[in-house]
Amino acid sequence: MASLPKIPEYKAEWAEGEAGRWGIAIDMDLCTGCQACVAACSMENNVPFVGEHDAGYGRQMAWIRVERLWEGEYPEVKATPFQPVMCQQCGAAPCEAVCPVFATVHSQAEQINLQVYNRCVGTRYCANNCPYVARVFNWADYSNYPEPLANQFNPDVTVRRRGVMEKCTFCIQRIHKATDQAKAEGREVRDGEVQPACAQACPADAIVFGRLDDPESKVSKLSKDKRAIKLLEDLGTQPRVTYLKGGYHGNLG
Amino acid sequence: MTDKLSRRDFLKVVGAGAATAAVLTGCGPASRYVTREPYTKMPEYNYNGQSTYFATTCRECAAGCGLIVRTMQGRAIKTEGNPYHPVNLGKTCARGQATLQGLYNPDRLRNPVRNSRGESYQTGEKDWTEINWDTAIEVVAQALKDPAGVQFLLGPAPDHLFDLVREICKTIGAPAPIRFGALGMFEARVTLGEAARAMFGRPDTLFFDLANADLVISFGANFLETWISPVAYTRGYSKMRKQRTRGILVQLEARLSQTAAKADLWHPIKPGSEGLVAAALGKLYAEQKFGIAPAAFEAVDVAAAAEAAGLQLEALENLTALLLDADRPLVIPGGAALAHEHGLEIAKAILALNALLGNLGKPGGVFHTPVSPLGEEYRRPASLREMAELVERMKAGKIKTLFVHGVNPVFELPQALGFQAALEKVPTLISFATFPDETAMLADYILPDHHGLESWGYQRVTDGTGQAMLSGAQPVVAPFYNTKSTVDVLLAAAGLPFKDEVEYLQNQVAPLVEQTGGFYSAADLPSFWALFQQFGGWWKNDVSLSAPNAAGATEKKLNLKAVEASEQHEEFHLLVYPSPILAEAGANKPWLQEIPDPMTTVMWNSWIEINPHTAEELGLHNDDVVRVVSPFGAVEVSVYKYPAIRPDVVAIPFGQGHTAYGRYAEARGINPADLFGPNFNEAGDLAFADLKVRIEKTGKKRELSRLESKLGVYGEGMEEH
Numbered sequence: 001m002a003s004l005p006k007i008p009e010y011k012a013e014w015a016e017g018e019a020g021r022w023g024i025a026i027d028m029d030l031c032t033g034c035q036a037c038v039a040a041c042s043m044e045n046n047v048p049f050v051g052e053h054d055a056g057y058g059r060q061m062a063w064i065r066v067e068r069l070w071e072g073e074y075p076e077v078k079a080t081p082f083q084p085v086m087c088q089q090c091g092a093a094p095c096e097a098v099c100p101v102f103a104t105v106h107s108q109a110e111q112i113n114l115q116v117y118n119r120c121v122g123t124r125y126c127a128n129n130c131p132y133v134a135r136v137f138n139w140a141d142y143s144n145y146p147e148p149l150a151n152q153f154n155p156d157v158t159v160r161r162r163g164v165m166e167k168c169t170f171c172i173q174r175i176h177k178a179t180d181q182a183k184a185e186g187r188e189v190r191d192g193e194v195q196p197a198c199a200q201a202c203p204a205d206a207i208v209f210g211r212l213d214d215p216e217s218k219v220s221k222l223s224k225d226k227r228a229i230k231l232l233e234d235l236g237t238q239p240r241v242t243y244l245k246g247g248y249h250g251n252l253g
Numbered sequence: 254m255t256d257k258l259s260r261r262d263f264l265k266v267v268g269a270g271a272a273t274a275a276v277l278t279g280c281g282p283a284s285r286y287v288t289r290e291p292y293t294k295m296p297e298y299n300y301n302g303q304s305t306y307f308a309t310t311c312r313e314c315a316a317g318c319g320l321i322v323r324t325m326q327g328r329a330i331k332t333e334g335n336p337y338h339p340v341n342l343g344k345t346c347a348r349g350q351a352t353l354q355g356l357y358n359p360d361r362l363r364n365p366v367r368n369s370r371g372e373s374y375q376t377g378e379k380d381w382t383e384i385n386w387d388t389a390i391e392v393v394a395q396a397l398k399d400p401a402g403v404q405f406l407l408g409p410a411p412d413h414l415f416d417l418v419r420e421i422c423k424t425i426g427a428p429a430p431i432r433f434g435a436l437g438m439f440e441a442r443v444t445l446g447e448a449a450r451a452m453f454g455r456p457d458t459l460f461f462d463l464a465n466a467d468l469v470i471s472f473g474a475n476f477l478e479t480w481i482s483p484v485a486y487t488r489g490y491s492k493m494r495k496q497r498t499r500g501i502l503v504q505l506e507a508r509l510s511q512t513a514a515k516a517d518l519w520h521p522i523k524p525g526s527e528g529l530v531a532a533a534l535g536k537l538y539a540e541q542k543f544g545i546a547p548a549a550f551e552a553v554d555v556a557a558a559a560e561a562a563g564l565q566l567e568a569l570e571n572l573t574a575l576l577l578d579a580d581r582p583l584v585i586p587g588g589a590a591l592a593h594e595h596g597l598e599i600a601k602a603i604l605a606l607n608a609l610l611g612n613l614g615k616p617g618g619v620f621h622t623p624v625s626p627l628g629e630e631y632r633r634p635a636s637l638r639e640m641a642e643l644v645e646r647m648k649a650g651k652i653k654t655l656f657v658h659g660v661n662p663v664f665e666l667p668q669a670l671g672f673q674a675a676l677e678k679v680p681t682l683i684s685f686a687t688f689p690d691e692t693a694m695l696a697d698y699i700l701p702d703h704h705g706l707e708s709w710g711y712q713r714v715t716d717g718t719g720q721a722m723l724s725g726a727q728p729v730v731a732p733f734y735n736t737k738s739t740v741d742v743l744l745a746a747a748g749l750p751f752k753d754e755v756e757y758l759q760n761q762v763a764p765l766v767e768q769t770g771g772f773y774s775a776a777d778l779p780s781f782w783a784l785f786q787q788f789g790g791w792w793k794n795d796v797s798l799s800a801p802n803a804a805g806a807t808e809k810k811l812n813l814k815a816v817e818a819s820e821q822h823e824e825f826h827l828l829v830y831p832s833p834i835l836a837e838a839g840a841n842k843p844w845l846q847e848i849p850d851p852m853t854t855v856m857w858n859s860w861i862e863i864n865p866h867t868a869e870e871l872g873l874h875n876d877d878v879v880r881v882v883s884p885f886g887a888v889e890v891s892v893y894k895y896p897a898i899r900p901d902v903v904a905i906p907f908g909q910g911h912t913a914y915g916r917y918a919e920a921r922g923i924n925p926a927d928l929f930g931p932n933f934n935e936a937g938d939l940a941f942a943d944l945k946v947r948i949e950k951t952g953k954k955r956e957l958s959r960l961e962s963k964l965g966v967y968g969e970g971m972e973e974h
Contacts, residue, residue: 029494029499030490030491030495032477032487032490032511032512032515033477033511033514033515033851033852034346034347034477034478034483034487034511034833035347035833035834035848035849035851036344036345036346036347036349036350038347038848039346039348039350039351039844039845039848040345040347040350042844043331043332043350043353043844049843049844049846049847050847051847051857052846052856052857052858052921052958053958055847055856055857055958055960056856056956056957056958056959058960060847060856062847062848065849065960066849066851068514068851068852068854070896070897073865073896074521074865074866074896074897074898074900075521077509077896077897078509078514078519078897079509079514079852082514082515082851145359146359148357148359148733149354149357149358149359149843151328151330151357152328152329152330152353152354152356152357153330154330154331155330197331200333200334200343201333201334201344201345201350202344203341203344203345203346203483203484203487203488203491204487204488204490204491205344205488205491247494247499248494248495248496248499
């Protein structure tokens, strides 16, 4: 009897290795919560604004948000360190397993989590299943800007329509540009050559982007730092974003 | 170039360039008159699919960060930091990122217009008649013929326009131009400058070397938000934290600001007690270190100072221990700390404390900023008292024509100053606004300037970097509308011997060609000019910070006043701070509106921050609308229960509350400047932090849109769920 092909029980079994390819390290000691990353990301990736009413309903479209929580009560009150949260590009992504139309898939080349806009039918299962609340949904055609505001759109990135899910892509258009350039010159991408818009803008240099599969890169060193933590790591999602907690060099004051 | 080359030859040249991915920036001396056209008339040298990058200077505030703007097919599509620029080293803030939404703002002014002011203002309808630029220049030329009646009111940027206007005013014998910006008001820059003059003999803006300090005590300086040069100071903060021994930040202010949120230690001290606290720290430090306190601090009663600040004596002792422990301590005065009736003395106390700590001119200490390479003297923005004098002159009918550029006084000045009412007595108001702001709506003529990204220019960078530099601006796109550079208008109207703005600018930067030690050098002016455009300015390689003169700085007696105890439940100190995201002119950019405030996460509106316990005592909940009443005005605004603010202080951000300024800004939130009265400190800055307000319930509710969930925040909303 011919053996049947092995059918994985759930898609997350297609998880890639522990390492991953591209990653981000964010130093929460340096992040000042200035929101430059949020603005830069929105400008680079044609993220629309939704207006006061829809924003109040939690429909804000930003692909990255800066979290801050309160601890204690006055006068012993403090804000937790600002924490920029974007799609963690999980190695075993919970969102991928639930998409009925394969709109959210894992890319073998970049080893990041993709969203195929023209496959997406807007079930929002993926957003429901994302533990990081990293996904945003186009509840309306928010990109129908009054003229000439649409001139700012980046031609390297699509403009999404109503009913489509979207999220951070690690600025894949920039990754492609740099890898194509490197390939044309017959070399590997240098560390620091690609920067997503958030890391590029960050005035405090809190966001570092690079190759996780290159042990010499800044980001791989940081992600092995003793201060390194991953967000909701217990879920086994293998996030590619590392947060550095506590103080620089480990000394807090 | 295209005249001599055939199209075929030209394409060959372009093809050769593209193989090495050449980027066409600063294409040599001839590039000065290259025009950049929109997509519909794309020039053939603009290679499809390739971006072109231009270096210019950000105009969203006066800090003068360098930008590299990515353009494609004649459109600007992304602003990025200029990695060579000493101020920001490739970084930008949120406002710099959103500058494109100003360029492409749907409500930009597109033509020069004449407006019959009175009617349009009262009915709220525009009665604009388009005019042509020849008529406009004639109007300006006529106005300049009566020099005694001419007054220019300019914003903090750009500097080349200010230089030209100063030149014109000197030539025709008109009063010197006045510069003003709301951020300067909130930073109490005049007070800091005057304190530096009193203590160190030079009134420059001071440079605080955050990067090398190992202990920073900041009296409410919001250097991570809008203070002086936020991108440069954020880099300084980042470096301070990355030192081998991580630097410590202590923030002393009544409200936990975004900057205070990054502090290791935050003490909510009472507004107005900053000087006493500084003096008390000085006394304790000196007594323990030298055994005797210098004249500046000896008179202060430490226990009374702690009491006035609402601190435990122990807290002051702990801070003193930190100071004694530190190798390179630094104390920074923030704007609100100096915006008191005795603000100048507070500033002196803080500078004297720095002198006592011995950090003047040392790494991690206080410096004089370098003199601009154009050798200009220090020129500060106008203080509020000087603005009040301007209003008096307007009321007295001494000003026949008021020119306004780069500032929106009707919005930015406190209403109690009466600027808007005084405009009735000014026969002609000419605005050069790019956007239909409140002042422009009242103008008789609006002669719109290009947007910053369509403009030539330069900006002196006086803060944020230790390198003497001049930041350069060039158009990154061709102007979209029938706007005209204000410099060109004035050159034509005043009949100056310059052909156009570029010739004027080249004349201005010419002395730099001779200077040595620069980032680049060139043999002649055309080559220098090309490099100036390519790199977005000119700067010296070496840091040229100078040490303030410490002699006698701690020996002058200070006249610090005690703080009045505020009565609970009746009156609250009102703390107005510039919104970290919007600042004074960001409200017309929709993405800035939708970026959540870093601390409250509120979007698209104004709010008042009240301590949860105070709110409970007043019976107020989140989103309840309250009426905030000061002796000078009243506003209605929604409550945000802010867990980290003194119970006797309330806070409102400045930046919203426009009545004009385009669809995204208009009729949104409130302007807390309406509450300010005409109270000044000794240096003439507005003593806005002394203001007390009453809070009245209105029974109304207006929901704030915020990113964070309202559920469970202090139990709010849980009862219904």
